[in-house]
Amino acid sequence: xxxxxxxxxxxxxxxxxxxxxxxxxxxxxxxxxxxxxxxxxxxxxxxxxxxxxxxxxxxxxxxxxxxxxxxxxxxxxxxxxxxxxxxxxxxxxxxxxxxxxxxxxxxxxxxxxxxxxxxxxxxxxxxxxxxxxxxxxxxxxxxxxxxxxxxxxxxxxxxxxxxxxxxxxxxxxxxxxxxxxxxxxxxxxxxxxxxxxxxxxxxxxxxxxxxxxxxxxxxxxxxxxxxxxxxxxxxxxxxxxxxxxxxxxxxxxxxxxxxxxxxxxxxxxxxxxxxxxxxxxxxxxxxxxxxxxxxxxxxxxxxxxxxxxx
Amino acid sequence: xxxxxxxxxxxxxxxxxxxxxxxxxxxxxxxxxxxxxxxxxxxxxxxxxxxxxxxxxxxxxxxxxxxxxxxxxxxxxxxxxxxxxxxxxxxxxxxxxxxxxxxxxxxxxxxxxxxxxxxxxxxxxxxxxxxxxxxxxxxxxxxxxxxxxxxx
Numbered sequence: 001x002x003x004x005x006x007x008x009x010x011x012x013x014x015x016x017x018x019x020x021x022x023x024x025x026x027x028x029x030x031x032x033x034x035x036x037x038x039x040x041x042x043x044x045x046x047x048x049x050x051x052x053x054x055x056x057x058x059x060x061x062x063x064x065x066x067x068x069x070x071x072x073x074x075x076x077x078x079x080x081x082x083x084x085x086x087x088x089x090x091x092x093x094x095x096x097x098x099x100x101x102x103x104x105x106x107x108x109x110x111x112x113x114x115x116x117x118x119x120x121x122x123x124x125x126x127x128x129x130x131x132x133x134x135x136x137x138x139x140x141x142x143x144x145x146x147x148x149x150x151x152x153x154x155x156x157x158x159x160x161x162x163x164x165x166x167x168x169x170x171x172x173x174x175x176x177x178x179x180x181x182x183x184x185x186x187x188x189x190x191x192x193x194x195x196x197x198x199x200x201x202x203x204x205x206x207x208x209x210x211x212x213x214x215x216x217x218x219x220x221x222x223x224x225x226x227x228x229x230x231x232x233x234x235x236x237x238x239x240x241x242x243x244x245x246x247x248x249x250x251x252x253x254x255x256x257x258x259x260x261x262x263x264x265x266x267x268x269x270x271x272x273x274x275x276x277x278x279x280x281x282x283x284x285x286x287x288x289x290x291x292x293x294x295x296x297x298x299x300x301x302x303x304x305x306x307x308x309x310x
Numbered sequence: 311x312x313x314x315x316x317x318x319x320x321x322x323x324x325x326x327x328x329x330x331x332x333x334x335x336x337x338x339x340x341x342x343x344x345x346x347x348x349x350x351x352x353x354x355x356x357x358x359x360x361x362x363x364x365x366x367x368x369x370x371x372x373x374x375x376x377x378x379x380x381x382x383x384x385x386x387x388x389x390x391x392x393x394x395x396x397x398x399x400x401x402x403x404x405x406x407x408x409x410x411x412x413x414x415x416x417x418x419x420x421x422x423x424x425x426x427x428x429x430x431x432x433x434x435x436x437x438x439x440x441x442x443x444x445x446x447x448x449x450x451x452x453x454x455x456x457x458x459x460x461x462x
Contacts, residue, residue, distance in 0.1 A: 045428060058424040092419030125419045127427050187430045220430035224370035232433075268378065299382040303392065 046189040047264030047274050049291045050150055050241045051213030053191040054131035054182035056120060057089030060303055065295035069148050071286045076161030077106040081113075081146040085295075093122040103146040109164045114141030114171070116149070120180070127184075135178035135193075143167035148289060150176070152197045153207030153246045154254045156284040174199045187220045189213070189237075195244075205248045211241035215262065226268065235264040239276065242285075256285035271296050347421075348405065351412045358408035362432070362439040372440030375433055379426070388444055398447035410438050 045055045049067070057063055065085040072078040081103040090096050097118045104110035118137035141147075144167035146160055176197040183190045195209040215237025223230050242257030244250060260278030267273070274293040280286050298304075362368035377386065383394040390396035397403075402410070414434045417425035426434060 053428075055428045056424070059422045089424070092417060092422055092424050122419060125416075127416045127425055184427045189428070217430055221432045222371040222375050222436055224367040224374075226374065268374075 046191065046213060046215040047235045047237050047262040047276075048191065048211075048213045048215065048239055049262065049274070049276050049278075049293065050148075051191045051193050051211040051239055052120070052133065052135065052178065052180045052182075053189050053213070054122065054133045054180060056093070056095040056122060056133070057087050057297075058299070059089045059092050060300050061089045062298045062301035063087040063295055064298070065293055067147075067149075067291070067293045069146060069289060069291050071146075071148075071160070071289040073157050073160045073286055075158075077108055079103055079105040079146045079160065081148070083147045083149065088301075093125060095120045099147075099149070101141065101145055101147040101149075103144065103164075105146075105164055111144060111164055111168055113145035113147070113168075114139065116141070118176075129183055129185075131182050133178075133180035133182065135176075135180055137176040137178075139172070139174045139176055139197075141172060143170040143172065150195055150209055150211065151241055151243045151256055151258070152176075152195055152209035153243050154249075155243055156254065156256050157280070157286045160286065171201070172199050173201045188216045193241075205246040207246045208244035208250060209242065210244055211239065213237055213239045213262075228267065233266045233268070235266075237262045237264075239278070242281070254284060255282075257281040258285055258289065260289075260291075347413055347418050348409055351409045355412040356406050356408045358411055360407035360411070360435050360438055360442075362435045363407060363442065365439065368436045368439045369443045370440075371433075372436035372438070372443075375429070375437050376440050379429070380437065387447075388441060389447055396447070397441050398444050400446055403442065403444075403446045407435075407438050407442065410441070411435065414438070 046053045063085070065087070067083045067085060069081040069083075070078070081101060083099050083101040085097060085099055087095060087097040097116075097120075099116040099118070100112075101114055101116070102110070102112045116137055116139045118135060121134045121136075123132060123134060143159075143162060144164045174197055176195065178196075179194045181192045181194075191211075191213040193211040195211070197207045197209070198204070215235055217232060218234040218236060219231035222232055227233070238259070238261055240257075240259045242252075243255035245253060245255060257280070258278040259281055260276050262274060262276040264272055264274045272293075272295050274291075274295075276291045278289040278291065280288070362372075376388070380388075380397075383391060384397050385391045385394075388397040395402070411431075411434060413423070414426045414429075414437065415431075416427075417423045419425065429437075
């Protein structure tokens with residue numbers, strides 16, 4: 001029995017490696033395109049990793065981002081998760097996004113952990129003091145997923161100690177909805193997200209979570225001369241997020257909570273780099289999560305593509 | 311075995327919900343693309359004054375922001391690209407600074423103009439100072455009657 005298990009595990013590990021290699025190759029190609037693209041520019045979005053603001057992608061723009069998450073559970077192995085984000089501004093009021101996630105765990109394996117497809121709608125077409133955005137996402141991820149793109153329900157640090165061989169075969173398909181409320185006041189952005197998630201292939205109750213963010217550019221005024229390290233190219237913020245239990249037990253009990261500063265640096269006509277260390281606020285949380293993101297925005301991507309094809 | 315009697319009723323209800331959703335959606339689109347954003351600018355916004363108007367440093371800064379965020383659609387010379395609005399038309403150049411500031415903040419989402427509320431307000435005023443500094447253009451790209459896109 002042990003031999004059979006090992007054989008299965010190694011086959012899965014090999015399959016996972018192959019997928020991750022393809023994933024990395026795709027990422028490399030996209031990065032190469034990004035570097036060579038003549039019209040890339042920095043995105044103007046608040047520097048959040050978990051929270052969303054009401055900033056949608058500009059129509060016909062394509063943003064490609066790579067987001068990594070690193071943490072070491074107290075009784076587990078260090079893991080590094082990578083998520084490729086492809087975000088497209090379909091309309092001024094609609095942004096659609098695809099996420100592809102994978103992870104590698106020390107002393108374990110490397111594997112593809114699933115995908116997410118989300119859409120964000122702005123029901124009100126004008127700017128208000130509080131701007132609502134409706135978020136709907138379909139998730140197809142397995143239990144080896146470590147991307148931590150959001151925290152819902154009773155997710156705790158022990159969930160991230162499950163060996164990949166056990167977590168990988170268990171796939172959860174779920175619908176996730178968010179109510180995003182966001183305000184821009186005197187250069188500050190305040191964002192509040194309320195999350196509700198329901199597994200479609202399992203008999204689980206609705207799970208809830210939240211994410212709060214506040215951020216501000218370090219300078220509200222652009223400088224006349226081109227500069228790299230000037231304050232206008234930096235934005236700083238703070239994020240607080242965590243689970244709120246489920247329909248059977250709503251609240252803070254047995255949930256994980258995180259708080260962390262975020263910093264974004266935008267290189268003019270180049271990528272935006274973001275970093276955030278998130279500290280676990282209770283015993284159910286991971287000690288520290290390090291997050292890093294690099295993103296490029298291609299302006300009017302499909303218009304140019306259409307022109308090139310014609 | 312008789313068919314379950316509640317199936318057609320459920321389907322009708324679902325259709326009704328879809329029709330209502332489509333109707334609401336269409337109304338929202340029409341509200342956003344009625345081609346007269348200027349009429350929607352509140353008077354207090356219209357009266358706002360650009361604190362950076364005519365300042366060379368602000369105009370220079372505005373030109374950089376314009377090149378980064380606006381030029382891809384409106385052209386490096388602001389004359390418009392691919393049916394995107396010409397910002398040197400009489401309509402835009404004669405619009406009050408406060409009206410343009412309102413449009414930059416709110417956008418015209420249904421018509422394809424994004425909201426630039428993520429840009430800090432002083433930066434948006436710098437962009438307006440730059441656009442106004444360009445002045446009206448001469449020639450065929452500045453028609454007396456602006457194209458439909460321009461009025462959005």
